[in-house]
Amino acid sequence: MSPVSPCHGDCAARVLDAALEVFCESGYRSSIDAVAARAQVARQTIYNHFGNKEALFCVALTRAVKEVFTALATDEGDYRARLFNFGMRFRQRVLAPDAINMHKLLISEASRFPELAKSLYESCFVYSRQQMAAVLRNAMDAGVLRNEDPLEAAHILMDMLVSHDHTLLVFGCTAMDPALEEQKVNRALELFLRTYAPAAPERPA
Amino acid sequence: MSPVSPCHGDCAARVLDAALEVFCESGYRSSIDAVAARAQVARQTIYNHFGNKEALFCVALTRAVKEVFTALATDEGDYRARLFNFGMRFRQRVLAPDAINMHKLLISEASRFPELAKSLYESCFVYSRQQMAAVLRNAMDAGVLRNEDPLEAAHILMDMLVSHDHTLLVFGCTAMDPALEEQKVNRALELFLRTYAPAAPERPA
DNA sequence: CGGTTAGATTGGACGGTACAGTCTAATGCG
DNA sequence: CGCATTAGACTGTACCGTCCAATCTAACCG
CATH class of the missing domain: 1.10.357.10 (Tetracycline Repressor, domain 2)
Incomplete structure (x- = not known):
């Protein structure tokens, strides 16, 4: 279970990966909760790092598209x-x-x-x-x-x-x-x- | 104002036109209320004719795309x-x-x-x-x-x-x-x- | 080495909003 | 009367973003 185990550092990266996955699967209408679940992270953590959904979307998508x-x-x-x-x-x-x-x-x-x-x-x-x-x-x-x-x-x-x-x-x-x-x-x-x-x-x- | 004036016949067509417009502007996430307002029709009328949002979307889009x-x-x-x-x-x-x-x-x-x-x-x-x-x-x-x-x-x-x-x-x-x-x-x-x-x-x- | 502190993280509750779809009572027309 | 339509109330759901108290980690200090 690793019941609580905070991630200390790689949280943001995990969130970005999860956000890309979830957004790619279900579009922008994916919920923040879905991203949080995929990243195994609390919703609040996402808001701490990225502020809001729009910013998260832009950062995640930009990073991924450029790699292509x-x-x-x-x-x-x-x-x-x-x-x-x-x-x-x-x-x-x-x-x-x-x-x-x-x-x-x-x-x-x-x-x-x-x-x-x-x-x-x-x-x-x-x-x-x-x-x-x-x-x-x-x-x-x-x-x-x-x-x-x-x-x-x-x-x-x-x-x-x-x-x-x-x-x-x-x-x-x-x-x-x-x-x-x-x-x-x-x-x-x-x-x-x-x-x-x-x-x-x-x-x- | 034409305060109530039921349409008697052309309602369905007006709804389809309005639906295409609204969906094209704001995507599937447009509200049925927005379509109803654009068509100057009660929400219930849309449900009477098309059943639900998905059906309305399919009918409106199919008709329009084929014309192109x-x-x-x-x-x-x-x-x-x-x-x-x-x-x-x-x-x-x-x-x-x-x-x-x-x-x-x-x-x-x-x-x-x-x-x-x-x-x-x-x-x-x-x-x-x-x-x-x-x-x-x-x-x-x-x-x-x-x-x-x-x-x-x-x-x-x-x-x-x-x-x-x-x-x-x-x-x-x-x-x-x-x-x-x-x-x-x-x-x-x-x-x-x-x-x-x-x-x-x-x-x- | 033990205690303290700061910061990151968590879970959950909460308010506010938006929307799909249903229901009903009223309206106007043929 | 019967039918299409209307306006609006209503239910249920989903979700954003905020707040908060509790928890964990690591670093720092005496």
């Missing part, structure tokens, strides 16, 4: 390999059940927390596109890709990588088959590289 | 014109504020109404892709487009058409500038047609 989008790009291999690795990692992170739930949660509460939604969109969604755009810009400079707006290209590639499956998951329709991941990434890359192949210098009349 | 995706394709003009018209109409419908709100609403409540979410995904999202795929299949058969899976091609084109702006709107970041619509559709078509240009029959060695 860090360090997606790598420097190893040729451009094709870099894009493949990025694609695999991106799908893995963004299509994970937790990430899907966070995405739904953020959309649900975008009107209640407009600044939070905007800020997380900027610092995560946009940020991940910029990471990809940097890779693509290099490839364009190297002549491997057609020289166009790299940020636009990043949007297109990343949509090709996840968009359809992401929609499926958000609407709760299917789970992904992990055996098909490489195949899907390669197909997306094939289409993308076809779109952004360097313009043929001259065409045989 | 009907009759997107046209038969006039060449393939390029058809795709352009489809693209313009698609953007207009899917990026409209009401449609964005419904999208957010459906995602928010996907876990509370799994069958509703799945069914609306099927009958609307998938359906619109199939409309587009039919057009693309014709173009492929006619040799105007590279002969590949037309449904996959439809997903890609429709992502190119709206994906980025849709995300922006869902997260409440910006409004669209209507002056740029044609330009955006043409850019999406340009990229798509580049991807799906018929394969060059042979390449100069």
